[in-house]
Amino acid sequence: MNAPGKWFPHPWLSLLLLGVWQLLVNDLSAGSLIMGAILGWVIPLLTHAFWPDPPKLHRPWVLVRFVFRVLGDILFANFEVAKLILGASSRLQPAFVVYPLELRNEFGIGVLATTISLTPGTVSADVSEDHRTLLIHGLDVPDEQELIDTIKQRYEKPLIEVFECSTT
Amino acid sequence: METAIEWLVAALLLLGSLFALIGSFGLFKLPDFYMRLHGPTKATTLGVGSLVLASMIYFSTTGEVGLHELLITLFLFITAPTSACMLAKAAMQVHAARVERTRGEPWEQ
Numbered sequence: 001m002n003a004p005g006k007w008f009p010h011p012w013l014s015l016l017l018l019g020v021w022q023l024l025v026n027d028l029s030a031g032s033l034i035m036g037a038i039l040g041w042v043i044p045l046l047t048h049a050f051w052p053d054p055p056k057l058h059r060p061w062v063l064v065r066f067v068f069r070v071l072g073d074i075l076f077a078n079f080e081v082a083k084l085i086l087g088a089s090s091r092l093q094p095a096f097v098v099y100p101l102e103l104r105n106e107f108g109i110g111v112l113a114t115t116i117s118l119t120p121g122t123v124s125a126d127v128s129e130d131h132r133t134l135l136i137h138g139l140d141v142p143d144e145q146e147l148i149d150t151i152k153q154r155y156e157k158p159l160i161e162v163f164e165c166s167t168t
Numbered sequence: 169m170e171t172a173i174e175w176l177v178a179a180l181l182l183l184g185s186l187f188a189l190i191g192s193f194g195l196f197k198l199p200d201f202y203m204r205l206h207g208p209t210k211a212t213t214l215g216v217g218s219l220v221l222a223s224m225i226y227f228s229t230t231g232e233v234g235l236h237e238l239l240i241t242l243f244l245f246i247t248a249p250t251s252a253c254m255l256a257k258a259a260m261q262v263h264a265a266r267v268e269r270t271r272g273e274p275w276e277q
Contacts, residue, residue: 026236078187078214081206085194094203096272117249118213123205124249125256137256139206144271 009048012057014040059161066158073119073154081121084140095141096125099134099148103156106131108163115155122147173229177222184218191215201264202256209252216244 021036022028057063084092103109109131113124121139128135141147194207220237 020239020242023236023239074210074213077210081194081210082187082190085190085197085207089197089199089203092203094200094267094270096270098272113253114245114249117209117252118245119210121206121210123202123209123252123256125202125253125260137202137205139203141271 010044013044016040017043057162058164062158063162066155066162069154069158070115070119077119077121081139084121092140093142095138095144097136097138097141097144097147099136099151101127101132101134101156102152103160103163104131105163108159109134111163112155112159116151119155122151170229173225177226180218180222180225184215184222186215187218188212188215200266200270201259202266202270205252205255209248213244213248217241 017040018033018036021039022032025032025035101109101112103112109127113127113134116122116124116134116136121141123137124134125137126135127133136147136151138147191207191210191212195204198204198207220240224235224237
């Protein structure tokens, strides 16, 4: 009668909610599984109005590789930033960098901005109204172009693959 | 509990506290608002990460398997960048002072 898309508009969100609920109650039993399944079913239906355009994952394994790469980078970022904090702050070269986005998917842009904030010495400060550029503040940026290229290669390319099914 | 695990938990706790301390020290030491944003968003993620890992290892040896610490990490990773972004936007709105050698301009929108 109904397409599965109508009952589960966000299958990934449903799975995530089920997983999070299991971790929250910290106990794997029939009761908590049923409760998690109900939450995973109802919450996406209730919040559907807030994101009418659910992200489609084209290549989940690229996303998995991306997540591990980012976790590794976060580890490095911490040592890097710790070094910058403890060193002489007069030698730091802070800069606002305007980053041209190739990614068009809203959710993808969100993930990219989050990633930038979590990795080496950069915080994403704003996204332009037309969603085509990001403003990034860097703690120590000797070369703007190099920073833009690194982000493009390391983070934006895989996200484009995952969210937009492009071949680049 | 085995000695090796005790050492591991202790090392992780120390590492976590050290990074949390450095992150907070950054808040105190860095010269302008935008630079101070970097301390809490990053140096503290590894700090909390190590503490959470230590907690998971410790409680798994007492027979009580606890994975819900992972949620702390997950929520932190979601909320830290969001709050940093909101703080940065608010700072640009009120034209917060920035160090003179900062290159590039914040946006007006």
